[in-house]
Amino acid sequence: MNNNELNERRLQATPRGIGVMCGFYADKAENATLWDVEGNEVIDFAAGIAVLNTGHRHPKVVAAIEKQLHAFTHTAYQIVPYEGYVALAERINARVPIQGPAKTAFFSTGAEAVENAVKIARAYTRRPGLITFSGAFHGRTFMTMALTGKVAPYKLGFGPFPGSVYHALYPSPLHGVTTAEALKSLERIFKADIAPDQVAAIIIEPVQGEGGFNVAPADFMQALRAICDTHNILLIADEVQTGFARTGKLFSMEHHSVQPDMITMAKSLAGGMPLSAVAGRAEVMDAPAPGGLGGTYAGNPLAIAAAHAVLEVIDEEELCARAVQLGQQLVTLLNAARAGCPSIADIRAQGSMVAVEFIDPHTGEPSPEFTRQVQEKALQAGLLLLSCGVYGNVIRFHYPLTIPDAQFRKALDILSAALTR
Template identity: 55%
Template structure:
């Protein structure tokens, strides 16, 4: 079947709400490269939205999964558990930031991890309210949508949403929102909308993902930690897109030297196999009663085995250091491109291998340029690239290379991107 034929079949049977960015149907992948059913090759700057940090079909992950499948594929960790789940929980609690004793639970998706964090925080505090930030993304289930700070496309048509959810501005200096203004707005919430004694949790992405790859300033994260300690609020770190070496640390909160109370983990955890986790301080994690947390597929033995292999690869192949090297390579190349097109490239930024190119319409003021952003995405496949957009204004190209990507492939992909950008910007 061709790409065109498969797209026609897909349109007939899959709801339009679950659209696909590219009419490109993948036949195989190897590390940072993909090949479609028509035989076209692509350099993958998306990695399944930060999932395949260890590249596509890493041989060690494939071998581990095959070995597990020869034994058994499912028993439910809540019925008949298995050693791989215990070992993975041990390793994740050891890898999480901070020195507090920690425990873990396993679920299947990032949205589930977010929702379980709220459940745990409410059980621990006996409080109802949760505060999130404008532009944040926390998932597509009902509570996670309520926490998400952007209407279209994530919340449009899907209300009503749960109550007791509040939003504060996220500090983005280039958008005119300072740390002081964001914290002042948070304090105002305590005076106007919900008393601090009614707030169970504050949830924050250390680098906003769908919101535009804006890193939370370290000073801001430390201030959140102080306010949570002062008011008895649980601080939730949403590390779903930032975890597992992506930002040049195992978890992005480490850049600020801040220990959160609870951490959501997913995406890069298992090389493409569906598993997610919540890791947090033991006394908080143990607040729900037995049976209050879990799910049928959470902690799949196949996914646990894959995740253990991913952690081993990150360590053995020094992928945390590699994330910083790739981030520097991309930043240098994209900054040179910015020097050529100062009118349309508003900003180049990265934290490790979480890299953003923000597009505007003026060199002297911030005017978002979502039109150019969408044109780049629409034409990327024709140039042998897989790219993603993001941003509160839809004006950011995000680069999420596999941490196993070679310099040669990275530079080849950036050469392709520069040619595409030059054609559309000239």
């Protein structure tokens, strides 16, 4: 079977709404390398959309899954519980940047985690309102689509969406949005759309994912915390994409002097297995009545076992420090490339959460066209890259933090060549 034959089968068997980026089909993978069904080798800087901070098939993760596989694969935790779930909750409670005693509940997807954080916030505050930000991405379910601040492709043709959701501006110096302007937009929501005493939560990505890897300024996060404290609003940090060493800390919120009331997490939590979580202040997490939270597959035993192994790998291989080291190398290369690539408008980074934004140097407008050219040139040379951003003009980097040094240098050489017109 070759890639073209498989592609014909895909077009006949699956709907066009499941957009597929690559024209090749995976056969096997190891750490930062993918091989397709024709034996072609690709350096994976997509990592399943930020899921593989510990790489494809890390031996410790594989071993943990295999061990659990021989014990049991499913009971439904809320029917017959198991120790692994409780132990993982204890480990996360001890490490989340949340003040006071914390509790954690597990689910299957990032969108599920955000949906449940909304349920918990509304149960605790007895308020309906939710505030999120332009450029945000929180998922593909109806509530999380409402929270998402990017129309195409996520919201096209799917409305109407749940109400009581409002979008403030997210600081973006390149696009002229200062911290002050972002805070003014929040105040306008309080004046024109919903009173602050009707808002359950403000939900923010500390570094926006699909929005373009925009990094929340420290003063903005401090101001949000103060606003939430003033009006008894919960602050929810969506760390689905930023969590588990990507930014140089276990959680991106550790870069800030303030703490959220809840954190949502998924993606790299379980090394490729479907697992998500909501962690929060104990009194907040206890607001829903028994039976109000859960799900048939929530906290699947295989995924729980994988997550235990992921936390061990992050600590033993010092992946937070490695994220900083690799990110610095990448940013150095991107800065050096500016001279020969006038399309580079901005470089943003927090640890290894790195992005480069492109414009048309003649008009100053966002350039998704140049972004696609860079992706195509890189892929032809064996490097898989992902784009993002409201205008589709940002390339983000999601290499496994376990990538070998020699392979990382090779990837940077490919990227450097791809940035040259």
